[in-house]
Amino acid sequence: MYLPDFDYYAPQNLEEACSLLTHLGSKAKVLSGGTDLMVKMKHGVISCEVLVSLKELNELKEINYHQGKGVVVGARATHNDLVNSIILNEKYLSISEAAHHMASNQIRNIGTVGGNIVNAVPSADLPPILIALGATLTLVGPEGERTIPLEEFFTGPGRSVLAQNEIVTFITIPNQPTTGSNYIKFGLRRSGALAVIGVASAVTMEGNIIKDARIALGAVAPVPMRAKEAEAILIGKEYTDDLLEQAGVAASKECSPISDIRGSVEYRRDMVRVFTKRSLKAAITKGHSGEHLETAHSNNI
Amino acid sequence: MNKDISLVVNGEARYINVPADKTLLDMIREDLNLKGTKKGCDAGDCGACTVLLDAEPVNSCLVLAVEAANKEVTTIEGLAKGGELHPIQAAFIKHGAVQCGFCTPGMVLAAKAILDKNPNPSVEEIKEGIAGNFCRCTGYKKIVDAVLASGRNIQG
Numbered sequence: 001m002y003l004p005d006f007d008y009y010a011p012q013n014l015e016e017a018c019s020l021l022t023h024l025g026s027k028a029k030v031l032s033g034g035t036d037l038m039v040k041m042k043h044g045v046i047s048c049e050v051l052v053s054l055k056e057l058n059e060l061k062e063i064n065y066h067q068g069k070g071v072v073v074g075a076r077a078t079h080n081d082l083v084n085s086i087i088l089n090e091k092y093l094s095i096s097e098a099a100h101h102m103a104s105n106q107i108r109n110i111g112t113v114g115g116n117i118v119n120a121v122p123s124a125d126l127p128p129i130l131i132a133l134g135a136t137l138t139l140v141g142p143e144g145e146r147t148i149p150l151e152e153f154f155t156g157p158g159r160s161v162l163a164q165n166e167i168v169t170f171i172t173i174p175n176q177p178t179t180g181s182n183y184i185k186f187g188l189r190r191s192g193a194l195a196v197i198g199v200a201s202a203v204t205m206e207g208n209i210i211k212d213a214r215i216a217l218g219a220v221a222p223v224p225m226r227a228k229e230a231e232a233i234l235i236g237k238e239y240t241d242d243l244l245e246q247a248g249v250a251a252s253k254e255c256s257p258i259s260d261i262r263g264s265v266e267y268r269r270d271m272v273r274v275f276t277k278r279s280l281k282a283a284i285t286k287g288h289s290g291e292h293l294e295t296a297h298s299n300n301i
Numbered sequence: 302m303n304k305d306i307s308l309v310v311n312g313e314a315r316y317i318n319v320p321a322d323k324t325l326l327d328m329i330r331e332d333l334n335l336k337g338t339k340k341g342c343d344a345g346d347c348g349a350c351t352v353l354l355d356a357e358p359v360n361s362c363l364v365l366a367v368e369a370a371n372k373e374v375t376t377i378e379g380l381a382k383g384g385e386l387h388p389i390q391a392a393f394i395k396h397g398a399v400q401c402g403f404c405t406p407g408m409v410l411a412a413k414a415i416l417d418k419n420p421n422p423s424v425e426e427i428k429e430g431i432a433g434n435f436c437r438c439t440g441y442k443k444i445v446d447a448v449l450a451s452g453r454n455i456q457g
Contacts, residue, residue, distance in 0.1 A: 001343045007302040008321035008367055031365075038324070038363045039344045051321070055368055080357070104433020105411070107345055109357040110364060191432030192346065 001042045010053040014167065017052055018142045021165040024050050030167060031055075032076055035103070035111040036119050060114070060169055063087055070174040075114025075167075079103070082113060082126075092173060093289040098129045098183040098200075104192050114168045117153065120160045123219035127154070128200035129183035131216040131224055135173050141166040151216075154223035178212070179205045180283035184275050185218070188262060195219045196263045199251075199275040201283045203234075210234045210284070215247070215276060220257040220268050227251035230276060244280050248273035306370035310335075311379030319366045326350045328366035329376060337377035337406045341435070348434030351407035352376050358414040360433075377406035380413070389413055392451035393444070400438035408434045412448045420452050 008031075011017040021028055029048040031037060040046040054060060060076035063085045071087055082088055082099035089096055102108060102116075102125050116126045117137070127150060135150045141163055150171070153160050162168065181202035187193030198218030204211040213234040215227040230251040237243055257268035302321045307314065310333060319328050329338045329352065338361060341349030345360040352361045353375035380387035389412050392398070399405050408431060415422050415430035422430070427448045428441075436444060 002327070003322040003324065005320075006322050008304065008365070010367075031368075034365065034368070035345055035360075035363050038365075042343065051365075053365075053368065104348065105414070105430055106348060106351055106358045106360045106433045107363075109354070109359050191429070 003038070003041055004044070004047060006041075006048060007050045008053060009050065010056050012056050014057060014140050014169065017054065017057070017167060018140060018165055020052050021167070022142050024052070026164060028052050030118075032115040032118075033078065033110045033112040034115075035107050036115060036121075054114075054167070065091070070172055070176070073113060073171045073173070075117075075169055075171065076112050077114075079108035079111050079113070079116070080105070083108065091288065092133060092181060094181040094183055094200075094283075095126070095129055095133070095173070097289070098125050098185075101125070101185060101187075101190075107192075113171060117150070117171070118160065118162060118168055120154050120156070120158050120223070122157050122222060122224070123194045123196075123198070124224070125183070125185060125195060125198060125218065127224040128198050128216040128218040129181065130171060130173065131226065132183075132200040132202040132214045133173050133178065133181055134176060134202075134214070135171050137168055138170040138172065139163075139166045140169050145169070147172075151224075151226060156222050176202075177204050178202045178288075180285075180287045182279045182282040182286070182288075184279045184282065186271055186275065194262065197257070197268050197271045197275060199272065199279040201276070201279040203280065203283045205239070205284060208238050210237055210239055210243075213247075213280070215251060215280070217251065217255050217272060217276075220255040220272055222256075225255065227254055227276065229254045234280070239284055241277075241281075244277040245273075247280060248276040251276040304367045304370075306367055308369050308371060309373040311375060317366070321365070321367055323366045324362050325352070325354075325364040325366045325369050325374070326361035329361060329374070335376050335378050339403055339406060341403070346435070347404075348407045348411065348431075349404055351410045351434060353410055353414060356414070356417065358411050358433075375410070375413075377409060380409065387413075389416065389448070389451040392447040396443050396447040396450060398440060398443040398447035400436070400440045404434055404436045404438075408436065408444055412444075412451070415448065416452050422448070422452055424449065 027049040031051045031053040060074040079099040183200040185195040185198040200216045202214045230247040252269040252273035339349035341347035345363045350361040
């Protein structure tokens with residue numbers, strides 16, 4: 001398989017990148033890691049005349065902590081950059097763990113967090129945990145930059161509010177009172193499998209009382225979605241296993257999965273119930289680390 | 302559109318005029334004539350095309366050659382030194398970790414990436430490190446044995 005013919009530019013700064021994208025219009029696509037784009041271009045699913053590579057924009061590779069803002073992750077940070085980030089390991093191990101259980105080591109060295117978000121694939125692993133932690137996105141276009149909650153970025157499978165000439169530059173996880181967070185995914189094998197379902201949660205505990213809870217589900221709706229009814233059941237209550245079961249049932253009702261090769265509607269709904277409980281329990285009892293992955297045994301696929 | 306790029310391949314500086322739409326894999330095989338790097342699925346699933354890019358394993362079928370400009374690439378041909386096999390290669394032979402051989406170059410480089418970070422990995426760490434490399438002869442047991450043994454060799 002060969003790639004179709006295209007031109008290639010690697011602009012030296014964001015301004016140049018945005019003006020190139022504006023000038024080229026729909027002829028151009030942005031290249032970040034390329035792990036998704038290259039495959040889609042080889043298969044003819046995506047075509048373009050020009051690729052605008054972000055490879056020279058080194059400031060977008062950094063992961064920093066800014067006292068007033070929170071943890072700021074450059075959109076070009078690779079999945080393994082998230083896995084190995086000392087800042088994330090200390091503050092939100094849940095994000096590093098979510099990245100660690102994606103794809104394979106080779107892909108994690110190329111694929112980027114920005115790409116994982118911008119592709120807007122419903123089963124993507126990073127959006128749920130980032131949404132649960134209230135992350136915002138910085139988008140830069142020719143008219144300047146804007147910041148939006150990640151939760152409001154997605155509009156459908158493969159679709160988002162990103163304009164053709166905008167670039168996602170940073171993901172910010174704001175300073176917050178949460179005491180625990182967790183992402184747990186179910187895949188049909190340990191490595192290189194898309195999520196059949198994914199559940200992320202973030203909680204703020206005061207003793208045994210759940211002061212606040214955010215739950216985000218992946219692969220069970222056209223976009224990563226908050227399970228707000230499940231959250232409402234939890235907030236202000238004392239943590240018990242029964243309460244988590246009630247939240248799980250609510251989450252399984254409010255999601256809207258489809259049946260496909262990886263799982264049926266019924267199966268996905270019931271797995272959401274189980275995994276919402278498990279994710280919450282880990283976030284409540286294990287802080288920002290916790291468990292992360294469950295895989296199918298061959299007899300229950 | 303062609304681009305002039307410079308990069309280091311197996312320790313040697315190379316200057317290449319390469320089409321923008323060519324993958325690193327195709328450049329390695331066709332322009333550099335290094336056929337040890339294999340083209341399997343060509344979609345980032347099988348790991349046969351694994352090379353080290355700035356010491357990290359990547360699927361060379363998913364990286365444009367132009368994106369590797371000014372970087373350092375190690376292919377399987379870069380491992381043996383002065384006619385001596387690399388200890389990982391020797392361990393693969395000793396432990397019978399090669400069957401048809403198609404996955405072997407990628408597997409050896411994935412193993413090198415594991416051992417460069419941790420010369421004494423656990424079986425679990427080895428399995429995770431080679432999870433992106435498919436052996437369709439399914440000879441994983443001996444591959445894991447070979448990586449375990451070469452870890453000990455390199456160490457001591």
